[in-house]
Amino acid sequence: MIDALTASPVQPPEGAAADWTIPQNWPSYTPAEHALWDRLFARQAAMLEGRVVPSFLRGLDVLRLSKPGIPDFEELSERLDKLTGWKVVAAPGLVPDEVFFRHLANRTFIAGQFIRKPEQIDYLQEPDVFHDVFGHVPLLSDPVFADYMQAYGEGGLRSLTFGALEKLARLYWYTVEFGLIRDGGGLKLYGAGIVSSFGESHFALEDPSPNRIGFDLKRTMRTRYRIDDYQQTYFVIDSFEDLLRQTLETDFAPLYRDLAEAGDLETDAVLDTDRIICRGTQARAVRR
Numbered sequence: 287m288i289d290a291l292t293a294s295p296v297q298p299p300e301g302a303a304a305d306w307t308i309p310q311n312w313p314s315y316t317p318a319e320h321a322l323w324d325r326l327f328a329r330q331a332a333m334l335e336g337r338v339v340p341s342f343l344r345g346l347d348v349l350r351l352s353k354p355g356i357p358d359f360e361e362l363s364e365r366l367d368k369l370t371g372w373k374v375v376a377a378p379g380l381v382p383d384e385v386f387f388r389h390l391a392n393r394t395f396i397a398g399q400f401i402r403k404p405e406q407i408d409y410l411q412e413p414d415v416f417h418d419v420f421g422h423v424p425l426l427s428d429p430v431f432a433d434y435m436q437a438y439g440e441g442g443l444r445s446l447t448f449g450a451l452e453k454l455a456r457l458y459w460y461t462v463e464f465g466l467i468r469d470g471g472g473l474k475l476y477g478a479g480i481v482s483s484f485g486e487s488h489f490a491l492e493d494p495s496p497n498r499i500g501f502d503l504k505r506t507m508r509t510r511y512r513i514d515d516y517q518q519t520y521f522v523i524d525s526f527e528d529l530l531r532q533t534l535e536t537d538f539a540p541l542y543r544d545l546a547e548a549g550d551l552e553t554d555a556v557l558d559t560d561r562i563i564c565r566g567t568q569a570r571a572v573r574r
């Protein structure tokens with residue numbers, strides 16, 4: 287699932303505001319579209335029980351996301367605002383990086399307005415309302431994760447002045463989209479790209495193919511990622527507190543210089559210095 291970070295149009299399309307937001311126009315969803323949301327919701331919620339970080343399930347609950355039908359962003363934002371000061375607004379698909387970062391820095395999450403077609407139930411390229419709202423919004427009710435998302439947006443705006451967007455995008459990819467987290471003795475899912483995907487929810491946690499490596503900011507930002515298949519490596523954070531701390535404490539200017547010198551790593555690389563939690567067989571990638 288590609289995300290907003292890969293977009294680069296310049297002007298908001300017709301009908302969008304200067305900040306690229308559009309009205310969600312909730313009454314325009316058809317009964318079939320609401321039913322598709324319900325189907326996706328029921329399948330993912332059942333799959334995630336015991337697999338996802340507990341604060342995600344708490345988020346589903348406190349935001350009342352299990353209420354049938356595609357959520358109304360206004361109602362959702364009201365609940366979210368009371369918890370962490372975030373809100374959800376609609377956008378017409380992909381937006382420029384700067385716009386995306388500015389919204390995050392202002393504690394606004396922009397979500398796709400449309401929902402996928404029934405034949406795209408298992409895969410689509412552009413983030414739709416199910417990926418964006420079911421995948422991303424529950425964790426915005428977690429105060430620490432909510433702060434991380436804001437810090438990421440602020441870091442994103444700074445990265446543009448360093449020409450380091452590609453490196454910073456990897457941090458988003460391997461945490462917000464495809465992150466795993468330690469939970470007791472085991473691992474749990476928290477990345478939106480995983481939790482909104484039926485196939486990858488299983489794969490990321492249980493399949494022997496991918497590497498699972500302890501998260502380190504610099505290591506993660508050196509690593510390329512795949513947009514055409516499940517990830518070959520997942521990075522595991524110890525906690526949201528640790529992720530936020532590493533992000534806030536890092537001086538990104540020297541880090542970007544180091545990264546330019548260190549060079550990129552392939553999607554399946556394993557280094558001697560890695561904290562290896564599980565070395566993958568890469569069977570899936572070899573097969574394909």
Ligand SMILES: [Fe+2]
Pocket residue numbers: 289413417418421422463478479
């Ligand atoms: Fe996403």
